Structures are given as C-alpha cells and as structure tokens.
Amino acid sequence: MGWYDLFSRFYDASVEPLYVDTRQAAVEALELEPGHTVLDLPCGTGQAFEGLLAGVGQDGAVIGLDGSKGMLSRAQARVAANAWSNVFLGVADVHAVDAAMLAEVRGRAPQIDRLHIFCGLSAFPQWESAFERLWGLLRPGGRCVIVDCHAARPSFQGRMVNLVARAEIQRETWGPLEAVADSYERRELPSLPKHGGTLVLATGVKP
C-alpha cells in the first residue's frame, strides 16, 4: 500500500472537492435507515462518513476499512475531529476481509445492511473476487451501491487518473453486481473532464 500511503497526503486536497455531489448521490442510492450498519470499503480518508452517518443516525454504525494505513490515519483524524462515536476503522486487504474481521473491528458480529464501494473496484487488484467477497458479507435484503469512473478507452485525463489512483477505469465495475443483484439499476452521474471518464452509479439488492 506504499503508493496509497503517499497519495493519502494530498488525497483530500486533490479529490474531495471533485466528488461532493457524487457522494451525495451514493448516499441517497443506499436508502439508509436509522440503525443500519454500512460497510464502507475502501473508505480512504473517510470522505463519505459524514453522509453515511447522517443516514444511519446515532444507533447505526459505519465500518470503514481500507488497505492503506496512511488513508486510515487521516480517516481517524476526521473521526476524532468530528467526535463521531459510531465509526469503526480497520486496515484490511479487501481480498482477505471476512466476517471475523468485521466482528473484530466492530467489537461484535455486525449485520451489514449496506455496502458502499466508492472508487474501489477500479483500484482493487482482483476486483471481481473482491466484489464477491464483499457481496458475501452483505445480509440478504441488503443494498449495495457502487460508484466508479469508467472509460472504455481512457483519454489523457483518464490515463492520468489510472496512473495517480493506481486504477483501471476501463473495467466495467458494475458487471458483477448486475449479475447477482435484484432491483439492479445503473445510471451515469454528472462528470467533469477531471474525473477522467464517466462516473457510473450502480445499485442492487441481495436476494
């Protein structure tokens, strides 16, 4: 995770303003209810926490996992600065995450009501198996929201995004969800050239 640790130092300054509306769209698509537990993986520096917490309320929880310690130390600072008491953080490789790890982070075995995968599947090395793993952690009836950038043939900007975020925006990251979810929907979100491609939001419910 060496690169992402470095990236974490300028991540908020360079990325946060670019995704404000996109994050809001993701939170709305999650259809959160008070008391829900959301798994946010990769949580990065925790830019989604505020929106997610607004949806789950005081009785709900956000479990934020990421493979980069650098990203998480910033997420931790964000949690501390806002005195959020229901955010639970862990360093984890998505390819190894399992229910026991979630229990370790949460302090008890949690039920995952919502899965938030924001700009993760374009970055995970084995993204399809990573999705399967995350999907396996979601409870039946639970909802998953994927947001990612896509370009079948990345422009110069897209190639820069791939380089800087160690991503592959050529991936059709919604595909595995489409194959397994009920009530599946996909739509494009407003995108800027700086995003490097088209922002896509996909959502579905676990049967």
Added chain:
Amino acid sequence: MSKVINLGRFRKRKQREAEAKQADANALAHGRTKEDKELQQREREHQHAALEGAKREHPLDEDSIVQTLELDAPKLDGDDDPQSPADADDEHES
C-alpha cells in the same frame, strides 16, 4: 479517539489459532498425545544422528569412494612408487 484495528495482524493470529486447533484435532484423530509426538521426534532425531554418523564413516558419494579406494588400495603401477610390486620385482631381478 477511535482506534484503527490492524486486520492483517488479526488475520495472522486467527490463522495461527486455527492451525493450532487443527493440529490438536489431528492429534485427537490419530490418537497421539503431545508426549507421543515428542518421543517420536526424539527417536527420529536419534535415527537421523546415527545415519549422519554412518554416512561420515562410509561416505557414499562417488568421489569419496574413489578417493578412499585410492588411499586404501595398494597401487598396482606407477614408476615413482617405491612400494609398487613392479619395483619390488625389479629389485628381485637385479
């Protein structure tokens, strides 16, 4: 301040615990106690040491065998060897 749990370490710990459990289960399934295993290990070490010793006394690799034969066997020819049978014959003749 919230904690960040290192799940890589957690996973390794869980794996070690699972392996230990598996080892116990195997021991139960095969009816071997820890003492049995230790005894068997000691016997194995003993045998190993004996074999190593034997190997040193009777080296089995080809070069060593050739060397050993050369050292032990009387030379059958060679001009510069005063003890060679050929020299001995010469002495008899003169």
